[in-house]
Amino acid sequence: MPELPEVEVIRRDLVPKVEGRRIVEARLAERRLTRRCGTPRRVEAALVGRRVTRLRRRGKFFLFDLDGDSLVVRLGMTGQLLWWENGEGFHPDRHTHACLTFDAGGVLSYRDIRKFGEMFILPTAALEHTLQLGVEPLSSEFTAQALREICRAPTRIKPLLLNQTKIAGIGNIYADEALFRAGVRPTRRAASLGPNELRSLRDAIRAVLRAGIRHRGSSIANYRDASGEPGQFAARHRVYQRHGEPCLVCGTVIRRILLGQRGTHYCPGCQR
DNA sequence: AGTACGCCCTGGCCGC
């Protein structure tokens, strides 16, 4: 499931391929992709002939800037953005829902088994207002003080970390891993966290996201990078999907509970 | 305001 690190890995791979390139052909074959706004035909028409000036990331969203407008891509649970140099080896299958051809011949395809992802176009100036995303956790704005403000809420800490309007880009895997590294139980009320815990959690969030990027993402289910390769970070998960196994730090059996309808993994020994 | 729950969607897995 692509979260901030996976999106960032793909973005970095794609930057040298697409930045400065012009889109010569666009095909969207799935109506659901544009459900938030527009239609497949309108998005296709808005893409052809446009040059990608920059490829940015905001939370879990890709932003392909097109000189005034931006193509927004979110991968949902099973989305993949795959790059095919000169179109070589590209064969769309039943899960390939979109395909962009660039002026140098490269092809960017969008594949999504469960169709939870989306793809639409907005004026660049409207992005922030429309997407309603919180602070970027890897930016300098994400200080312990910023996290303290976010945590002034009666909610439990884990659902808060998953709230994209508070902090952008954290999903189920990195929330569980960050809480483990910070020694904080996912069921704790956010407002009950002390200064040391807030600092520790802020540092843990940044460390785990950076580690995820360094190891090219977590390949649970079907995450693949732009070249179709899996990431290596899942082997370094300390709690996520390790329930029933001993904690690597204290040996206590990792537990799995439901929190906000999400599978939640934690160590009862290390997390208080 | 938080929290619960259903929905979307498909492949993988389980039990029979």
Next chain:
DNA sequence: TGCGGCCAGGGCGTAC
């Protein structure tokens, strides 16, 4: 071998 049933879960809408 085959098939029904269940599960995962990001984000959103609805109800309480």
